[in-house]
Amino acid sequence: MKDLISMADLSLEDIYEILDLAAEIKEKRRQGKVIDHLRNKSLGMIFEKSSTRTRVSFEVGMNDLGGHAIYLNSNDIQIGRGETVEDTAKVLSRYLHGIIARVYSHDTLVKLSENASIPVINALSDEEHPCQVLADLMTIMEYKNRVSGMKFVWVGDGNNVCNSLMLACAIVGMEIVVACPKGYEPDEKYVIKTKELGGILTVTDNPLEASKNADVLYTDVWVSMGDEEEEEKRLKDFKNFQINEELIAVSKPDVLVMHCLPAHRGLEISAGAIDGPHSVVFDQAENRLHAQKAVLLKLLAGE
Structure with a gap:
């Protein structure tokens, strides 16, 4: 390497x-x-x-x-x-x-x-974004004492962080469910690579269903750097793809709420989720x- x-x-x-x-x-x-x-x-x-x-x-x-x-x-x-x-x-x-x-x-x-x-x-x-994902795995290890055999749920844009997380979950043996609006699915070549690595991957447009029994809930901004011209459309398309108390309620009682930051409270994540007891967001940042x-x-x- x-x-x-x-x-x-x-x-x-x-x-x-x-x-x-x-x-x-x-x-x-x-x-x-x-x-x-x-x-x-x-x-x-x-x-x-x-x-x-x-x-x-x-x-x-x-x-x-x-x-x-x-x-x-x-x-x-x-x-x-x-x-x-x-x-x-x-x-x-x-x-x-x-x-x-x-x-x-x-x-x-x-x-x-x-x-x-x-x-x-x-x-x-x-x-x-592999450096971010290694910090994410470190954070999960600290809280769960393992990085395998769990359900990881991504809610939002099928972006660069999502691509790296799909690969990581496949390598370590974690199921991943990606919930995103239609048209914002992860890159097909990363879907294929994830499955080639033996990953258990589901892509859906139903975040509530995806979050059932989740061990980890993860999101990122709806408008990344370079996507600013699409901001108005993205805010409309993603309006139902927020990590909030409703998704946390259907997840496991000890679910971890994660975000790679910077965060926009009230958009991709509620204030109650990012500042609540399930959040490990600032541990991620430190890691x-x-x-x-x-x-x-x-x-x-x-x-």
Whole structure:
């Protein structure tokens, strides 16, 4: 494993290794113990999209591990003025020990990976968000002491996070039900890949039925970055696809309510759901730091 471009790049063994390492890192940080295994190593962070959790967690993570993170806004480097992704990857490989990229097109990450001689990590693309999903699995493990044999329900847009979650559920052995409006189903190639990996996947347009006996309820914004021109239509199409007290009531008594943030209370999730006793949303956000540090150690330090 050189890169992390897709959840499908990870085996079951890889996932458990990352989760175990992330839990160890989290505990040692709580105790004030230093894990500086990336001393004198530098991480380039290419950002085409704005970010809160991704940027802060990767910068802090590299600092915690003894390394250095360099923020590279795409408008501030030559890639924003026409230099090819291929050339950028080759040049950055001469300077850095790893690259993360938060980009619009998944193809950009593929080109970076194919042309870089150093590890490349997908920090979000239009197709996948594996770093988020590793933090999600870590959070589920903390609360359920397992990540297999449960029912995971996604409510909302069949987007990049949904794609990565489908793959993850297939790999770890979790049933996933995707409830989304017609026309917003997940990408068919990810549906096929999920089933090829042995996943138990159902796609429906009935969120209430989907949520029955759920162990996990998960949602994301209805209007992602890049979808702003469709906002009015999306708000109308998604109006019945909110995680709220009604869906929680038909789920299991210990259901976890998850959201990858940023959240819009009153739209994709009710205030009572995100701020209520079932919510683990801010644990998810924190675990981005620990899970990504584990990925950095695995790829940059070979741990």
